[in-house]
Structure formats: C-alpha cells, structure tokens
Amino acid sequence: MDSIYNVTKGVKMMGDNNLISKKVACPHCKNEISIQGKPGETIEITCPKCNTKGIFAFPTEKPVTESKGPHAIEVKNIDFTYQKSDKKAVNGVSFNINKGEIFGFLGPNGAGKTTTQKVIIGLLKGYNGNVNILGKDLESWKTDLYNRIGVGFELPNHYQKLTALENLELFASFYRGKTTPPMDLLKMVDLEKDANDRVATFSKGMKSKLNFARSLLNDPEVWFLDEPTTGLDPVGRRLIKDIILQKRKEGKAIFLTTHNMNDADELCDRVGFIVDGKLTLIESPRELKIRHGKKVVKVEYLNNGGLEKIDFDLKNLADNKAFLDLLRSGKVQTIHTAEATLDEIFIKATGRQLK
Numbered sequence: 001m002d003s004i005y006n007v008t009k010g011v012k013m014m015g016d017n018n019l020i021s022k023k024v025a026c027p028h029c030k031n032e033i034s035i036q037g038k039p040g041e042t043i044e045i046t047c048p049k050c051n052t053k054g055i056f057a058f059p060t061e062k063p064v065t066e067s068k069g070p071h072a073i074e075v076k077n078i079d080f081t082y083q084k085s086d087k088k089a090v091n092g093v094s095f096n097i098n099k100g101e102i103f104g105f106l107g108p109n110g111a112g113k114t115t116t117q118k119v120i121i122g123l124l125k126g127y128n129g130n131v132n133i134l135g136k137d138l139e140s141w142k143t144d145l146y147n148r149i150g151v152g153f154e155l156p157n158h159y160q161k162l163t164a165l166e167n168l169e170l171f172a173s174f175y176r177g178k179t180t181p182p183m184d185l186l187k188m189v190d191l192e193k194d195a196n197d198r199v200a201t202f203s204k205g206m207k208s209k210l211n212f213a214r215s216l217l218n219d220p221e222v223w224f225l226d227e228p229t230t231g232l233d234p235v236g237r238r239l240i241k242d243i244i245l246q247k248r249k250e251g252k253a254i255f256l257t258t259h260n261m262n263d264a265d266e267l268c269d270r271v272g273f274i275v276d277g278k279l280t281l282i283e284s285p286r287e288l289k290i291r292h293g294k295k296v297v298k299v300e301y302l303n304n305g306g307l308e309k310i311d312f313d314l315k316n317l318a319d320n321k322a323f324l325d326l327l328r329s330g331k332v333q334t335i336h337t338a339e340a341t342l343d344e345i346f347i348k349a350t351g352r353q354l355k
Helices: 113-120 143-147 164-172 182-188 204-214 234-249 261-267 285-292 321-328 342-350
Strands: 006-014 019-025 032-037 042-046 053-057 073-080 090-097 102-106 128-133 149-152 222-226 253-258 270-275 278-283 294-303 306-313 332-338
Touching: 032 042, 073 113, 090 113, 090 128, 090 253, 102 113, 102 261, 113 128, 113 222, 113 253, 149 204, 164 182, 164 204, 182 204, 204 234, 234 253, 234 261, 253 261, 261 342, 270 285, 270 342, 278 285, 278 342, 285 342, 294 321, 306 321
Parallel strands: 090 278, 102 253, 102 270, 149 222, 222 253
Antiparallel strands: 006 019, 019 032, 042 053, 073 090, 073 128, 270 278, 294 306, 294 332
16 A cells, blocks of 8 residues: 655745655655655655655645635644653644635544644643634633634533523523524424423434534534534434535534544545644545546446446547447446545555544
8 A cells, every 4th residue: 555755844846847846754764755746746656765655746736815814723733742641642733724614634533633622622731832713822812712612522411401402501601692592503403392301311313413503502603523423313414414514604614523534525625634643634525536536437337137347548538439339328327437535545645544
C-alpha cells in the first residue's frame, strides 16, 4: 500500500515552467526528500533511504479571493497531553472553519478527535497553541462563549426522570439570550408526540435526537457535533443529516467529528484525517475521490443470461467503439466511474483503518 508523503518545508515556485519545489518527509524513516512538480500533479516517490513507496499531490493553483471576514474557528499548532501520560493526545493540529461550512474531523477511536473538540470549546485547559473562535482568542472568552456555540456530545446526558420537554426547558433556562422554543425543536427532530414522556422510557435513537435538539437551543453560530447519527435508524439518520445541511445553508460553522465515512462524504465541505493526535490531510471529499480514483468507467451487462463486468478507459471514451456498441446493445445494467471511497483514501493516507 502506498503512503502519503507530508510536507516538511514550504512551497517555492521555480521559473517560467511553473514547477513547485518542496521537501517532504518519509512517513516511515522521516528522511527528507526534495521533489518538484506542477500544480495539481500527483507523483510517485520512493525514499532513497528505506525504499518506502508513496505518492504526493501538489496543490492546485487557486485564485486569490478577498477575505469575507475572520474564520469562525482558527486552530494553530495546538498540543495537549493528559496528566500521567507521556504521549500527546493532540500533536501540532492546525485548521480553520468558515461560516457556512461543514468541516469533518475523521479518525479511528482514540485518534484525538474528541480531545481536540474539548480543547476548542474550553473544557480542557493546559493546551499549547492558539484557538480563535468568532474572531476572539479562546482564553479571552468567558461563559458568554456558550451563548454562541452549540455542542452535541456523542453520548447523550439527560435527566432521566424529566420529560423531553422539561429537559429542554431546563437547559434553555441556562442561556442569557433568546432561545428557540423547545416544542419547535422537538417537532424538528420528530419527537413532538413524545414531548411529555420521561426520557427514561426513550430508546437510544430517541435520546440521540433529543441530544441533537438540545445543542440547537441557543441557535448557535458555531455548532460542534460528535457522531450525531449514532444509534439512529435510516429514517432518523436522514432527518438529522437534512437538518445539518439546512443549518449550513443558514451560515453556521459546523465542526463534525466522526468515523462514519458515509456521513462525512455526504455532509462535509472539507475533511481532515487525524491519527495518533496528528492531522495528516485536509481536503474536500470530492477532490480526494477524484485524485485517488481510477480514471475508468465500470459497466455491468447481461451476456447469455449472466451478468458480466468490463472496464473502459475514461480517456477518449466518446470514441471507444466497444463502449458505444455495448450502450446500444440494450444489455447494460449499471454504469459508473471507479471512485475511491473515503475509507480507502483514509487507509491509503494513514495506514490505519477506521473502527
């Protein structure tokens, strides 16, 4: 399996041929290697020291656009180590999230996803680095921060003897500003008819939806979600994902931590891969799939009563006689491009599987 080589030193443009010069580190022996390539080009690399083979994708040149204001979240080189541990749970993580964007933070259990979120929302102190939320340094915020952000933790924590409505009314009372009417939120997540039932009687999926609704009580500008579709059936997952997409349209900055690649692929504008506390890659799901997918079209067709498969090169497909004849035959059952999945890309980039 190829590895992804990471940049260790900056970009330098080389003359009129528009070549980019970089230094990258071997993911195994950490040896630095000098490489050159054109914007958007993907090249193969073999480490001269340990012979590890890998790939590196040079960034595509993008037009410079005028900034529309500060990022909703800016994180720069944060480190965090738990007490009695000699290993960093978060190690040099940097990223930003804009308003109206869903940023997916993807990694296996124990990778540092939840720890990073807890640092950003102020639950963990003693970190190194800088965190800026809504144009203000995290350390400058007081409790008023929680009037402007919403947090949906992975494990719901409700008052079991209270009803769903009473739970939301109680938490709404903690906010200083205007809140969304609890019944509106219960209706939004399809719990309106269960409003006056004790939470102790709720299923796991119902508790997850109530937890999700609670995170929206204060109509937050920045919204943190940790595995928001856990425990939900297909109908419930669809409902929650539609709400998330709608909130993005309303301009909310959404930080989504998950190891569900299907959710990330459908919801996220950009994703970041984190393993062992290190953020190894940030890109849009679409760009990742195009870059790592095979440029072929896969066709399934009927032949003598059986189903057969054939691949066609995407290049010059419109002039491929065999492909056109097969289309005209009326035997085609399915046809699609060979996209790489985010699961496959994650394994290729990190050498780890999501669990």
